[in-house]
Amino acid sequence: MTSLAIFGADLPYWAQSLLRVLGGAVAVLLPAGTIVYLFLFKMMSFMQSRLGPMEAGPYGSMQLFAEVGKWLQKEDISPTRADKRVFRAAPLVVLMSTFLLVAVVPFGPDAYFTDFDAGVFYMLAVSSISTLGILMAGWSSANKYSLLGGLRAAGQLIAYELPMVLSVIGVVIQAGTMNLQQIVVKQNSDEIFGWNGIGFPYILTQGIGFLIFMIAVQAELTQTPFDMPIAESELVSGYMTEYSGFRFLIFFIAEFATAGVFALIASILFLGGWGVPFSWFGWAPAGSHEIDNWMNVGGPLIMLTKMMVLTGIIMWVRFSYPRFREDQLQRFAWKVLIPVSLVNIMITAVLKVAF
Amino acid sequence: MSDFLRDYLNVVWFAAIAIVLASILLGVSAVLRPNKPSAEKNMAYESGVNPVGDGWSQSQVRYYIFALLFVVFDVEAVFIFPWATRLEVYAVFGLVEMGIFVFVLLLGLVYAWRKGVLRWV
Numbered sequence: 001m002t003s004l005a006i007f008g009a010d011l012p013y014w015a016q017s018l019l020r021v022l023g024g025a026v027a028v029l030l031p032a033g034t035i036v037y038l039f040l041f042k043m044m045s046f047m048q049s050r051l052g053p054m055e056a057g058p059y060g061s062m063q064l065f066a067e068v069g070k071w072l073q074k075e076d077i078s079p080t081r082a083d084k085r086v087f088r089a090a091p092l093v094v095l096m097s098t099f100l101l102v103a104v105v106p107f108g109p110d111a112y113f114t115d116f117d118a119g120v121f122y123m124l125a126v127s128s129i130s131t132l133g134i135l136m137a138g139w140s141s142a143n144k145y146s147l148l149g150g151l152r153a154a155g156q157l158i159a160y161e162l163p164m165v166l167s168v169i170g171v172v173i174q175a176g177t178m179n180l181q182q183i184v185v186k187q188n189s190d191e192i193f194g195w196n197g198i199g200f201p202y203i204l205t206q207g208i209g210f211l212i213f214m215i216a217v218q219a220e221l222t223q224t225p226f227d228m229p230i231a232e233s234e235l236v237s238g239y240m241t242e243y244s245g246f247r248f249l250i251f252f253i254a255e256f257a258t259a260g261v262f263a264l265i266a267s268i269l270f271l272g273g274w275g276v277p278f279s280w281f282g283w284a285p286a287g288s289h290e291i292d293n294w295m296n297v298g299g300p301l302i303m304l305t306k307m308m309v310l311t312g313i314i315m316w317v318r319f320s321y322p323r324f325r326e327d328q329l330q331r332f333a334w335k336v337l338i339p340v341s342l343v344n345i346m347i348t349a350v351l352k353v354a355f
Numbered sequence: 356m357s358d359f360l361r362d363y364l365n366v367v368w369f370a371a372i373a374i375v376l377a378s379i380l381l382g383v384s385a386v387l388r389p390n391k392p393s394a395e396k397n398m399a400y401e402s403g404v405n406p407v408g409d410g411w412s413q414s415q416v417r418y419y420i421f422a423l424l425f426v427v428f429d430v431e432a433v434f435i436f437p438w439a440t441r442l443e444v445y446a447v448f449g450l451v452e453m454g455i456f457v458f459v460l461l462l463g464l465v466y467a468w469r470k471g472v473l474r475w476v
Contacts, residue, residue: 346453
């Protein structure tokens with residue numbers, strides 16, 4: 001299904017690409033804005049018994065536009081001794097990683113940007129590009145805080161990349177495919193011992209995998225229990241110390257957009273993706289063509305709902321827990337998460353072969 | 356062009372839109388923002404005091420060791436994924452094979468553990 005037909009008219013390739021790319025931009029920026037306003041501005045404030053932004057618009061809902069307007073007017077300072085070209089390119093690399101990541105997310109039966117057979121592979125590979133950007137930022141700033149922050153970030157991201165990769169293998173074993181679209185269809189059309197009431201979301205069997213995946217996501221995003229790379233009480237602002245103006249905001253946007261995209265991916269792998277797995281809802285099971293047109297509209301909304309729930313959990317943890325120490329962080333990854341996920345893989349494999 | 360390659364070409368467009376979008380915003384910002392550099396302002400930030408020594412200071416070797424360990428496990432993941440997609444076909448044979456593979460890997464982790472490399476001192 002590579003020819004995208006809208007209102008019955010086949011579009012030329014350039015128009016398809018333009019639509020895809022615009023869709024991708026919306027899929028990156030809209031969740032990022034929603035997450036920042038709803039969770040970072042409002043939920044955090046309410047959890048700390050304060051109101052948060054209230055001036056711009058009703059309940060401060062226009063605050064985001066005010067923020068962008070403010071950041072656009074900030075001076076762009078780059079230190080004299082910095083490696084200027086790398087310094088300027090680093091935020092773009094981090095943002096690029098987010099866009100590449102969203103390219104693989106399916107939003108509905110026909111509403112996807114790319115349909116890779118090695119989608120899981122691609123997702124894992126692309127998500128580590130942001131590490132490069134962060135290392136570039138930390139190194140090129142010629143600042144001790146930045147360098148330490150960048151190195152910490154790299155050490156943390158590679159340590160938690162492994163549990164993430166290993167926890168996804170359980171899902172791949174169960175689905176028998178690495179195509180994210182197929183994984184979604186499988187979850188919605190499978191049945192549990194002949195009962196197809198709720199499909200078969202993999203969280204039921206891969207609960208441990210889901211838990212490990214969410215912890216790894218939290219660490220990959222450097223959200224609070226794992227925020228040593230930007231620990232403000234130790235490293236000022238880590239690898240972002242020397243950044244100001246709009247380049248700083250690009251780091252910020254990329255961080256929250258990536259939180260949204262990782263939540264989307266978690267919902268695809270474990271929660272059934274764009275499908276509502278309720279056959280009593282009146283919709284035919286996924287894969288049959290009766291529901292296709294419905295789900296191209298409903299799918300993105302369902303994905304958005306699942307994303308908001310998962311990012312809500314990520315942010316809830318972020319606002320609730322104090323920071324780990326660096327040694328605790330590495331110990332947790334290497335001595336707990338990796339052995340547990342290896343055991344999880346073997347158990348899943350044994351059960352797959354047995355049933 | 357085949358559909359396979361086209362899918363990967365889409366990825367290039369996605370990378371391009373990220374750069375284009377950021378460049379447009381930075382361009383708008385360049386028009387609006389002030390630009391008054393001074394020697395003090397462009398100094399490296401070290402909590403308000405004059406920076407001591409070089410910004411590119413030396414760092415711990417332990418980062419390097421963890422990176423090496425990472426490579427071992429990441430290459431392993433490359434082997435496990437194709438196996439995971441075909442497990443239904445391989446059945447018990449594949450299970451035993453992978454059991455041995457994971458066991459050897461775990462030995463490596465246990466070795467590093469016993470050597471005290473995993474301790475972040």
